[in-house]
Amino acid sequence: MVRKEITIKDVARLAECSPTTVSRVINNSEHPVSKDTAEKVEAAIKRLNFSPNRIAQGLKNDKSNIIGVIVHDICDSYFAQMIKGMEEFISEHEYIVNIYNTSRDVDKELHAVNMLKANRADAVVFAAGALMDKRYEREMYNVVEQLKSQGTILLGVTPHPFAIKNISLANQKAAEMITDYAIENGHQKIAFISGPQNLYTSYLRKQGVIKSLENHSLQFKQELLFEGDFTFEGGRKAALSLLNKIDQITAVVAANDATALGLIWELNNQGVKVPAEISVLGIDDLPEAKYSYPPLTTISLPIYNLGTNIGEYLLAQLNEEYDINIKPVEPKLLTRDSLKNIE
Amino acid sequence: MVRKEITIKDVARLAECSPTTVSRVINNSEHPVSKDTAEKVEAAIKRLNFSPNRIAQGLKNDKSNIIGVIVHDICDSYFAQMIKGMEEFISEHEYIVNIYNTSRDVDKELHAVNMLKANRADAVVFAAGALMDKRYEREMYNVVEQLKSQGTILLGVTPHPFAIKNISLANQKAAEMITDYAIENGHQKIAFISGPQNLYTSYLRKQGVIKSLENHSLQFKQELLFEGDFTFEGGRKAALSLLNKIDQITAVVAANDATALGLIWELNNQGVKVPAEISVLGIDDLPEAKYSYPPLTTISLPIYNLGTNIGEYLLAQLNEEYDINIKPVEPKLLTRDSLKNIE
DNA sequence: TTGTACGCGTTATCAT
């Protein structure tokens, strides 16, 4: 099949003017165009169903209109919501949202960022969570510097070690808040199910728990730390290991809701009553969190809004309005039924 | 910030040759290049961290490397899985996956397709499900024709009225299978919770139920048809309306799992035992379907695999291997615990 | 084996 593109020249011919004039009409240029010819051009454009070739425009203005988003897993509703927020905001404004799933794989992550470099992305959002890995850090550092010198706008959503603007998701604060809440309800024997070891987000959430404990003169106990991986399955497994020490525990803080949901499910499955025998707490407020048995008490991180705020920020940056800041997004305690007051 | 791009010319200068030679090296051209200069070029490329500008390449070859995907809601795990499958396959091959969320909104859908046209997408996947709406059909028909004449490869995932290749997801067959299963287990009084009215997918799934009923000489009863919208909330609401007629019903087929899950949740909530008092069946096999109470009996549509198969097909088409077909994906019955045999 | 010249579709600059 031969690709027969309709160009500005075709329009010009039909409107009996020069390509320059057509371009001026398309771009609502300052440059004066007589009402008469403008109309003829408009008519020709309609007639030919012409839309300007954005690739060519891009080459000319040194813009790709591509905004890259690097994400761990688009199926994780946490990321999906953020992407949706960004996408709904950004694609209204004639930008292309280019998503990469990296499954926290070093090679995939580097591949993504190199593709975005080759495609001269106008902006890149690092939302996948920094990996704690030597090669990753070294190579990523290099590409990031190259992107910077290409003039690419960079933004990290979870904290990154690279020297780029980072928007924090209040990970630590959220973990602190939910732990505070447990303590305020009389819990002292608190277990924690962590996220994946190599994720900075995991680290921050753990720190939040520790900080809350310390603020209340309690100690974080290594033997009550269980490893999870931010998934439902991980939560289920953690529940099993937790069972041995259940008499040492009155509440469990899970590093995220998916984990908490798995935890609750498996505890139910094993005949352990939540929250009568043990309280379970999450972080994120996944849509399904309110439909567990019992509904999960958690911290809401309004991640969809974060997405739209990021979109707004990027667009401002792309329009060189440098004084804009990302609207922050506040964690909020959602008390449902998975915690029992034991004072 | 001034964007200072490194070009093929910079490489040529450093490697002491012409841009043409650099181009030949980059593209592993047939045209002979001496080993010596090739090495010098490679070295210069490394040294400058040069990657060819794909925008410029695109303008030259009339390729954008963009594959557009139009989807209803990226947060819907059904679509998310498909996209992930596509993305993982496609982005390995140097393509950009450009996703649009349309929320089944006519304007958004048209906006998306027009953007993809302007960006000269190499391929577009219509995965959002066709809308049954006059203006949508008319305008979409036009753009689709334009895309075709631009040489864009088009693919519909759920059936579309446009004259493009469609890959069926066995929607009707899946609905038929799950209804068959209910009937084989002694159920005759079967209710159906539909999907949104304006979706062709809804229509097909309903047809599947009707067909199964007819094959077993049973009649589809209008009063046992309840309207849903493919969401958990919709399922909950349906459960409430269903309650009045519960003595006329022994089993409910939900148009999808999200609906079935909401249904089960609300039935539990209302003290109706599933499956003791009523059986509930779904379609899709969402990841969370096996964690409901009781685990949901449903039909698995391996949608992630469909995604990778679509990716494979598109790539073949883009490489002009016309004899390739999309590998079909088979629905599979997953018997869990939400159906009771009442024979 | 290497290089020159031109064109992809668009727009900024400079005439007219």
Add this chain to the structure above:
DNA sequence: ATGATAACGCGTACAA
């Protein structure tokens, strides 16, 4: 108010 020309970065036909 309009248009001719050059240039963005790259690839290719052609020449050397």
